[in-house]
Structures are given as structure tokens and as C-alpha cells.
Amino acid sequence: MKGKRIAVLFDNPEASSERGPTWEQCGDMEEAARAVRTALESLGAEAIPIVIRQNDYGFVDELREAKADLIFNLSDSLFGESQYEPTLAGILETLGMPFTGAGSRGLxxxxxxxxxxxxxxxxxxxxPEGGAVYPGEEAIKTLPLPAMVKPSAEDGSIGIATDSVVRTKEALDERVRYIWENYRQPALVERYVEGREINVALWGNGDSLLPLPPSEIDFSEFPEGLPKVVTLNAKWTEGSPEYEGTRPVCPAEVSPDLLEKINGTALKAFRIFHLHDFGRVDFRVDQEGRPYVIDVNPNPDISPDAGFSRATAVVGYDYPATLGEIGRLALERFDTR
Ligand SMILES: Nc1ncnc2c1ncn2[C@@H]1O[C@H](COP(=O)(O)OP(=O)(O)O)[C@@H](O)[C@H]1O
Ligand SMILES: [Mg+2]
Structure with missing residues (x-):
């Protein structure tokens, strides 16, 4: 990354409409972007902040003017809407500038x-067996209870609470309605897999794609009597019982057999979903030791304290080196296209 100009792109609907931010003007929301900046600068790169303001396409001109070697895409939304995340990647594709992570298709x-x-x-x-269900629709008839009900197109545990695990048909219908009313999208209803939660982060492209050491959510301190799921609070509300009761452990202790299964599945999922540079596949493992994919994540969180960086640290990459490698992978991919 030495000597490279890197545009650090992030979406901030709350940013003021004033053009041309300096890093000092970015505000609290961009902690992750600041961490990326510090890391890139420590590698000898120049980091240029590009903020996407609400309903403002100025970022397109700013990106063009930046004449950057690479865009570090830290946005998981466009104009605050997660459903436009693929659209933003599509815009970057049409600009023809190299950018990190998945494209519009994978997203x-x-x-x-x-x-x-x-x-x-x-x-x-x-x-897990299941599928998308609209309110009033009969959920998949053969689906055993308990079931898991989640928004069909969100991330970051949005819409996930301990109430997402339903044990009766009435509770299931109620939660499907709740998802519709709050998120205007069908619910994804699937079998609730009781058991370990393990995820596999991967990086690379094509033949260089590699799984990183698996990580496990340790639920042993999770509040008694509640289903063990990574709820919105568990993910984001520091100090809450759900947050404190979901401790990530990396590397996870897994048998060679389970490791082979989850790594093989994660590699294949990365490829068939057309992910690029880095990604993460989430599993639940049932009582018989069978892993099930519950979530495929293009562009997972790469904050310094997120799971991805924890996994790369285990194989000897500190935070700057992790970002350097992601940047290198993206540049290499655009070079050989
Ligand atoms: N079928 C399932 N069985 C058991 N737990 C599940 C299932 N689906 C989701 N979960 C729990 O809910 C959390 C969030 O679900 P996930 O599909 O990963 O959504 P997100 O995209 O918001 O991360 C998971 O980390 C897991 O704890
Ligand atoms: Mg997930």
C-alpha cells in the first residue's frame, strides 16, 4: 500500500451537506473509517475520506476527482438503506475504479x-429447511418447531431478538407479521438449530482463497432460560446481559472432521456467491455435529475489534497488515480482469 492513494468510502446520512470533509469533520459515526485511515497511513498510504451524504450523488464526482488507486468500501448501505448496498457497488463498478469487497452481484x-x-x-x-414467508401465508407446513424468524434482507442482527425463536404456530405467525410491519419485507422462517455457533472468515480470490481459523460464540454466560441467539443487543449493546453473554472465541476448538466440513462449505459458499477479497460464513452445528449455513456475509465488519480482524490476528496479521492484504487482493483482482 506504500505510496498508494486510497479513498475510504462510507455512508453517513447524518453528515452535514458541506462538501469535502477532512478527517476531522467526519464525526463520531466514522470510528471504523478512522481506524482504517490510521492503519492505511501506517502502511505509507494516503487515505482520503469520501462520505456519502443523504440523497447526494456528490460522492461520485469526489471519487473521480480523488484519482485514487483503490476505493476501500466501508459502506453497508447507501443513503442509509441497506437494500441499496448492492446498488452502491453497482455504481462503483460503472465508475471502473478498483474497490474492495464484493460487487453488486455477490451483495x-x-x-x-x-x-x-x-x-x-x-x-x-x-x-436449515425453511424459506421466505409473507404475513397470512402458511409457513412451510413440514417445518418443525421451534423455528427461527428473521427479516429476509437485513444484516447485523437487525430484527433478531430472543422472541425470534418461536415455539408455537401462533407465535410464528405473530413474528412474521412483526417483521412485515417493522421492516416491510417477508420473514425468513427456518428450523431453529440448537447447538454451537461457529463462523469461518475467509480471504483471497480464486486459487488463493483461504479459510481463517474458525471462531465460536461462547454462550455459557448467556441469560438463563433464553434461546441462545446473537440478538441485536448481543451484537451492539455493550454491557447488556446478551452482549456480555456472547463471547467470541478464536480459534474455536473443533474436531478435524468438523473443521474439514465447515471450511469446505465456507470455501464453496464464498465462490458460488461471487464474494471478493474477504467474507464470512456463519454456521450452527446441531447435536449430531452437522453444520448448517445460516448466513453468508460479503464484506463483513473489518473494524479493529470485529471477528474478521480477530481471525487474521490468529494467523499473524495485525490490523494494518490485515487491511493491507485486503487492499492488495482487491488491486490484484482488478489488475488481472
Ligand atoms: N436457523 C437458526 N438456528 C439457530 N440460530 C439462528 C438461526 N438463524 C439465525 N440464528 C441466530 O441469529 C443470529 C443472526 O442471524 P443471521 O442469519 O446471521 O442474521 P444477520 O444477517 O443479521 O447476522 C445468528 O448469529 C444466530 O445466533
Ligand atoms: Mg450473521
């Missing part, structure tokens, strides 16, 4: 959990 496929499930299944990869 679209993975963002729709119902579609993702069908793709996984068609490739013979195990995923």
Missing part, C-alpha cells in the same frame, strides 16, 4: 436470505 445474492438459501441448497450445501 444482491447474499442480501436476500431466501434466495441465498435456495442457492446453497441447489449446490448441496446444508442450510
Amino acid at each position: 444482491s445474492l447474499a442480501l436476500d436470505k431466501g434466495v441465498a438459501k435456495a442457492i446453497l441448497r441447489s449446490h448441496g450445501l446444508a442450510t
Whole structure:
């Protein structure tokens, strides 16, 4: 990354409409972007902040004017809407500038959990049975209870609470309605897999694609009597019982047999979803030790304290080196296209 000009792109609907931010003007929301900046600068690169303001396409001109070697794409939304995440990648594709992470195609496929499930299944990869359900529709008749009900096109545990695990048909219908009313999208209803939660981060492209050491969510301190799921609070509300009760452990202790299964599945999922540079595949493992894919994540969180950086640290990459490698992978990919 030495000597490279890197545009650090992020979406901030709350940013003021004033043009041309300096890093000092970025505000609290961009902690992750600041961490990326510090890391890139420590590698000898120049980091240029490009903020996407609400309903403002000025970022396109700013990107062009920046004449950057690479865009570090830190946005998981466009104008605050997660459904436009693939659209933003599409805009970057039309600009013809190298950018990190998945393109519009990979993001679209993975963002729709119902579609993702069908793709996984068609490739013979195990995923809990289920599918997308609209309110008033009969949920999949053969689906055993308890079931998991989640928004079909969100991320970051949005819409996930301990109430997402339903044990009766009435509770299931109620939660499907709740998802519709709050998120205006069908619910993804699937078998609730009781058991370990393990995820596999990967990086690379093509033949260089490599799984990183698996990580496990340790639920041993999770509040008694509640289903063990990574809820919105567990992910984001520091100090809450759910947050404190979901401790990530990397590397996870897994048998060679389980490791082979999850790594093989994660590699295949990365490829069939057209992910680029880095990604993460989430599993639940049932009582018989069978892993099921519950989530395919293009562009997972690469904050210094996120799971991805924890996994790369285990194989000897500190935070700057992790970002350097992601940048290198993206540049290499655009070079050989
Ligand atoms: N079928 C399932 N069985 C058990 N737990 C699940 C299932 N689906 C989701 N979960 C729990 O809910 C969390 C969030 O679900 P996930 O599909 O990964 O959504 P997100 O895209 O928001 O991360 C998971 O980390 C897991 O704890
Ligand atoms: Mg997930």
C-alpha cells in the first residue's frame, strides 16, 4: 500500500451537506473509517475520506476527482438503506475504479436470505429447511418447531431478538407479521438449530482463497432460560446481559472432521456467491455435529475489534497488515480482469 492513494468510502446520512470533509469533520459515526485511515497511513498510504451524504450523488464526482488507486468500501448501505448496498457497488463498478469487497452481484445474492438459501441448497450445501414467508401465508407446513424468524434482507442482527425463536404456530405467525410491519419485507422462517455457533472468515480470490481459523460464540454466560441467539443487543449493546453473554472465541476448538466440513462449505459458499477479497460464513452445528449455513456475509465488519480482524490476528496479521492484504487482493483482482 506504500505510496498508494486510497479513498475510504462510507455512508453517513447524518453528515452535514458541506462538501469535502477532512478527517476531522467526519464525526463520531466514522470510528471504523478512522481506524482504517490510521492503519492505511501506517502502511505509507494516503487515505482520503469520501462520505456519502443523504440523497447526494456528490460522492461520485469526489471519487473521480480523488484519482485514487483503490476505493476501500466501508459502506453497508447507501443513503442509509441497506437494500441499496448492492446498488452502491453497482455504481462503483460503472465508475471502473478498483474497490474492495464484493460487487453488486455477490451483495444482491447474499442480501436476500431466501434466495441465498435456495442457492446453497441447489449446490448441496446444508442450510436449515425453511424459506421466505409473507404475513397470512402458511409457513412451510413440514417445518418443525421451534423455528427461527428473521427479516429476509437485513444484516447485523437487525430484527433478531430472543422472541425470534418461536415455539408455537401462533407465535410464528405473530413474528412474521412483526417483521412485515417493522421492516416491510417477508420473514425468513427456518428450523431453529440448537447447538454451537461457529463462523469461518475467509480471504483471497480464486486459487488463493483461504479459510481463517474458525471462531465460536461462547454462550455459557448467556441469560438463563433464553434461546441462545446473537440478538441485536448481543451484537451492539455493550454491557447488556446478551452482549456480555456472547463471547467470541478464536480459534474455536473443533474436531478435524468438523473443521474439514465447515471450511469446505465456507470455501464453496464464498465462490458460488461471487464474494471478493474477504467474507464470512456463519454456521450452527446441531447435536449430531452437522453444520448448517445460516448466513453468508460479503464484506463483513473489518473494524479493529470485529471477528474478521480477530481471525487474521490468529494467523499473524495485525490490523494494518490485515487491511493491507485486503487492499492488495482487491488491486490484484482488478489488475488481472
Ligand atoms: N436457523 C437458526 N438456528 C439457530 N440460530 C439462528 C438461526 N438463524 C439465525 N440464528 C441466530 O441469529 C443470529 C443472526 O442471524 P443471521 O442469519 O446471521 O442474521 P444477520 O444477517 O443479521 O447476522 C445468528 O448469529 C444466530 O445466533
Ligand atoms: Mg450473521
